[in-house]
Amino acid sequence: MARVLVVGGGIAGDTLALMLERDGWAVTVAEIAPAPRAGGQAVDLRGDCREVLDGLGLLPAALECLVPQAGAAWIDARERRLAEMPVTAFDGRGYVSEEELLRTDLARIIHRAAGPGVTHRFGETVEALEDTPDGVRARFRSGTTEEFDLVVGADGAHSRVRALRFGPEERHRKPLGLAHAWFTLPERPGTPRLDGWFLIYNEPGRRSVQARPGRAGEQEIGLTFAADSLPPRQDREARFALLERTFADVGWRAAEFLAAARQAEDFALDTFDQVRMPSWRDGRVVLLGDSAWCASPLSGLGTALALRGAAELATALKSADVPADPGRLPAALASYERTMRPRVTSAQQLPPGRVASMAPATALGIRANALAMRALQSRPLRPLVRRAMAGTEHGRTTTGAAQAA
Numbered sequence: 117m118a119r120v121l122v123v124g125g126g127i128a129g130d131t132l133a134l135m136l137e138r139d140g141w142a143v144t145v146a147e148i149a150p151a152p153r154a155g156g157q158a159v160d161l162r163g164d165c166r167e168v169l170d171g172l173g174l175l176p177a178a179l180e181c182l183v184p185q186a187g188a189a190w191i192d193a194r195e196r197r198l199a200e201m202p203v204t205a206f207d208g209r210g211y212v213s214e215e216e217l218l219r220t221d222l223a224r225i226i227h228r229a230a231g232p233g234v235t236h237r238f239g240e241t242v243e244a245l246e247d248t249p250d251g252v253r254a255r256f257r258s259g260t261t262e263e264f265d266l267v268v269g270a271d272g273a274h275s276r277v278r279a280l281r282f283g284p285e286e287r288h289r290k291p292l293g294l295a296h297a298w299f300t301l302p303e304r305p306g307t308p309r310l311d312g313w314f315l316i317y318n319e320p321g322r323r324s325v326q327a328r329p330g331r332a333g334e335q336e337i338g339l340t341f342a343a344d345s346l347p348p349r350q351d352r353e354a355r356f357a358l359l360e361r362t363f364a365d366v367g368w369r370a371a372e373f374l375a376a377a378r379q380a381e382d383f384a385l386d387t388f389d390q391v392r393m394p395s396w397r398d399g400r401v402v403l404l405g406d407s408a409w410c411a412s413p414l415s416g417l418g419t420a421l422a423l424r425g426a427a428e429l430a431t432a433l434k435s436a437d438v439p440a441d442p443g444r445l446p447a448a449l450a451s452y453e454r455t456m457r458p459r460v461t462s463a464q465q466l467p468p469g470r471v472a473s474m475a476p477a478t479a480l481g482i483r484a485n486a487l488a489m490r491a492l493q494s495r496p497l498r499p500l501v502r503r504a505m506a507g508t509e510h511g512r513t514t515t516g517a518a519q520a521a
C-alpha cells in the first residue's frame with residue numbers, strides 16, 4: 117500500500133488525508149499541536165468550500181453549524197453606525213454571507229470524517245526529509261525515522277516542510293504590512309451583544325477592532341494593526357505587550373478585548389502575509405494550502421483554496437493511479453500545480469486599497485472607507501459590485517473580507 121505523510125492537520129492537511137484514505141493510501145498526519153487546533157473566525161461556505169464539502173458528503177454537517185449573520189457595520193467609538201452592509205445586500209451574495217461557519221467547526225467536521233486508514237500523530241513534526249531511491253525518509257521530532265512514497269507539507273504559512281525543502285521563509289514571504297490578533301470572547305452578563313452584526317471600529321494610526329458573532333454565547337474578536345514582523349512566537353509576553361501598547365489609547369471596546377485576550381485559550385497573533393513560490397514540488401515532496409500559496413486572510417480565500425487544493429491534488433494522484441505506478445508521481449504533481457496556479461495567482465491579486473481599507477491611517481481615511489461602503493450599495497454601483505463578487509466567489513474566509521471592498 118502506498119504511504120503518504122501529511123505534515124499539518126489543518127483544513128488542507130485533514131481534507132487531503134481523508135481523500136487519499138478513500139483512494140487507498142495509508143495516511144499519516146503529523147500535527148505539531150497536541151490536539152486538533154481550534155480557533156479562527158468565520159468561513160464563507162459559498163463556491164469552492166461548498167463544492168468540495170458536498171463532494172465529501174460533509175455539507176449537511178457544515179450547514180448545521182452556521183452562525184447567524186445580520187451583516188457588517190462600521191461604527192464610531194459610541195457604536196453609532198457610520199455605514200452598514202446587511203447580509204441581504206447584493207441578494208445575499210455580498211461581503212458577509214448567510215452561510216458562514218466557524219473555522220473551528222469546519223476543522224472538527226473534516227477531522228472526524230477520517231477513517232481508520234488515517235493515523236494522526238499529535239505533538240509531532242518532521243526534523244529532516246531525505247530522498248532515498250524509492251521514497252523520502254522522514255525523521256520525526258519524537259526520534260523515529262520512517263520512509264514514505266510521498267510527503268505533503270500542509271503545515272501552514274510558516275511551514276517547516278517548505279523551510280526544509282525550498283529554503284528559508286524570508287525567501288517566500290511577502291508581508292502586507294498588517295498584523296492581526298484573534299480570539300474567542302465568552303459573553304458574560306453585561307457584555308454588549310452583537311445581534312448577529314459584525315462590528316468594525318477603526319481608529320487613526322491603522323488600528324482596527326472587530327467583534328463578530330460566534331457560537332451562541334461567544335463573540336469572535338479581531339485586532340488589526342500595522343506591522344511587518346512580530347516578537348518571536350515563544351515570547352508571549354512581548355507579543356501581548358506590543359498589542360497592549362498599540363491599542364492602549366483606542367476607544368470602543370478595545371480595553372475590554374485587551375484584557376480578554378490574555379485569558380483566551382485560542383488567542384493567536386500573526387502578520388498578514390502572502391507566500392509566493394515559483395514551484396510547489398520537489399521530487400516526492402509537495403506543498404499544499406497556506407504553506408504553498410498563502411493568499412492572506414485579506415483575500416478571504418485561504419480556506420477555499422485549501423479545500424480546492426486538496427481536492428485537486430487527490431484527483432491528480434488518482435487520475436495517474438500513482439499507488440499502482442509510482443513513476444507517474446512527477447506528472448501527477450505537475451498536473452496539480454498547473455490546475456491550482458491560476459486560482460492562486462488570481463486570489464493573491466488583492467484589489468488596490470484593500471490593505472489600507474482594513475486599517476485606515478487617518479480619520480479622513482476612516483470616513484472615506486465608510487462612505488465607500490455606503491456608495492457600493494448605491495443603485496449605480498450595485499451592478500458593478502455584483503459582477504465583481506460573482507468573479508471572486510470561490511468561497512471565502514471573511515476575516516477582513518467585509519472591510520476589503
Ligand SMILES: Cc1cc2nc3c(=O)[nH]c(=O)nc-3n(C[C@H](O)[C@H](O)[C@H](O)COP(=O)(O)OP(=O)(O)OC[C@H]3O[C@@H](n4cnc5c(N)ncnc54)[C@H](O)[C@@H]3O)c2cc1C
Pocket residue numbers: 123124125126127128129146147148149153154155156157158219240241242270271272273274275276277298384404405406407412413414416418419422513514515
Ligand atoms: C488555529 C487557526 C486559526 C485560524 N484562523 C483564521 C481566521 O480567523 N481567518 C482566516 O482567514 N484564516 C485563519 N486561519 C488560517 C486558515 O485556516 C488558512 O488560511 C486556510 O484554512 C488554509 O489552511 P491550511 O491547512 O493550509 O493552513 P492552517 O489552517 O494554518 O493549518 C496548518 C496546520 O499545520 C500545523 N502545523 C504548523 N506547523 C507545523 C509543523 N512544523 N509540523 C506539523 N504541523 C504543523 C498547524 O498547527 C495547523 O494545524 C487559521 C489557522 C489556524 C491554524
